[in-house]
Amino acid sequence: MSTLQRDPDDQVRVLDEEGRVLEDATVPDLDEEVLVGMYRDMRLARHFDQRAVSLQRQGRMGTYPPLSGQEGAQIASATALAEEDWMVPSYREHGASYVRGLSLPQTLRYWMGDERGNKLDELNIFTVAVPIATQVLHATGLAWASKLKGNDEAFLCYFGDGATSEGDFHEGLNFAGVFDVPAVFFCNNNQWAISVPRERQTASATIAQKAHAYGFEGVQVDGMDPLAVYQVTRDALEKARTPDEGELRPTLIEAVQYRFGAHTTADDPSIYREDEEVERWRRKDPIPRLESYLYERGILDDDRIDAIVTSVEEEVADAIETAEEFERPAPETIFDNVYAEMPRRLREQRRELEQLRERHGDEELLE
Structure with a gap:
């Protein structure tokens, strides 16, 4: 990983909390279009998230x-992924x-409960994984x-800090090291696995050192x-594809961050964490940090930010209208795609559901 190889206890940073470049930090060589695109995508993700939570609250x-x-x-x-690379999400x-x-x-x-939304053909995205790890x-x-096929591609796998307590995590990484596979394991350490804090997940000083x-x-x-x-992920992906002699392809990245909201909309984080903790982490918010960096360099101005906000709000509103x-x-489609060949017990349950629909209709059945 060239200039980014360092002890896992040494956290890699480029910007401080105010968006200023830290002394001795290496800024990735990205053109303005990519930087503005990253900023817009972050604003869109935040607004989409707010609207999605509201949709759930409205039923x-x-x-x-x-x-x-x-x-x-x-x-x-x-953004660091190459076109041929694969993303494996949680x-x-x-x-x-x-x-x-x-x-x-x-x-x-x-x-919204439609499995057709999980069809990711030709996007090089693996299907959503709700089970942990x-x-x-x-x-x-x-x-x-x-x-084994000799392909030139890397695989970026996302998971949370809670996943590092699962056997699948350890088995997967052990196998990846032994067989030297082109994978980057990206741990979103957001400090809480539902209500379990990071310090209850491991006694290790860092997750990266695992x-x-x-x-x-x-x-x-x-x-x-x-x-x-971006810089750490880009270098890890490059190493996965073409490692230097003596290097192993895999990398474990621990991205230290915080989820401002709930684990899911079925969760109430106020029960297990203090408001002061949330506010302390909000001072590290990635959106104003990048905005300040771009603003100071004349890449963003008020008019451009306003235009981005407007386009983001319109895109999300259109997406909600389209989805609905x-x-x-x-x-009965809940039974589809569970097994390659549907077992008898599921076939029986599906027939029972179809009979209930015929007797009562969809609306009464859903009630």
């Missing part, structure tokens, strides 16, 4: 996992998926298969510093 959408606070890590890391990567080409109406459809094994297997047990590099980065996240115009799926 227009099912349980939804908010991402506010994690825009910097999501947008910057996804369930909170709405912003990262948007960067890779997944439309907002598709994301909304999925959380299962996607780590999938990413490792995909990366190993790609290596990579040492598997024989490859771990890097801790300020996850609310978009420039640092789709015909809702029939209830």
Whole structure:
């Protein structure tokens, strides 16, 4: 990882909390279009998140996992992907998926209970993983298969700090190190796995240092510093594709950040964390940090920011309207795509549901 190789206890940062470049920091070489695009995508992800939570509260959408606070890590890391690379998400990567080409109406459809929103053909995005850490094994297997086929592509796998307590995490990373697969494991350490704090997940000083047990590099980065996240992820992806002699392809990135809202809309974070903690982390908000950096360099001005805000609000409003115009799926589709061949017990349950629909109709059945 060239200039970014460092002890995992040494957190990589480029910008301070006010958006100023830190002394001795290396700023990634990005043109204005990419920087403004990252800023706009972060603003869009934040606004989309706010509207999605509101939709759920109004009963227009099912349980939804908010991402506010994690825009910097999501947008910057996804921007670092090459076209041929793959993204393996958990369930909170709405912003990262948007960067890779997944439309907002598709994301909304999925959380409205329509599995067709999880069709990600030709986007090089693996399907959404709600079970904790299962996607780590999938990413490792995909990366190993790609290596065996001689493909030139990397696999970026997202998961939370809570996932590092699961056996799948350790099995996946151990296998990745042994078979030297082209994978980057991206831990969104947002400090809370639902109501369990980070300090109850591990006694390790950092999550990044866990990579040492598997024989490859771990890097801790300020996850609310978009420039640092981009740089670390870009270098890790390059190493995954074409490592230097003696290097192993995998990297574990720990992006230290915070989720401002609830774990999901079924959660009440006020029960287990203090307001003072939330406000302290809000001072690290990635959106104003990048905005200040771009403003000071004359890349953004008030008029351009206003235009971005307006376009973001219009795009999200249009996405909601589009998503709600789709015909809702029939209830029995919940049985589809669970198994390659549907077992007898599910076939029986599906027939029972179809009979109930015939007797009572969709509206009464849903009530």
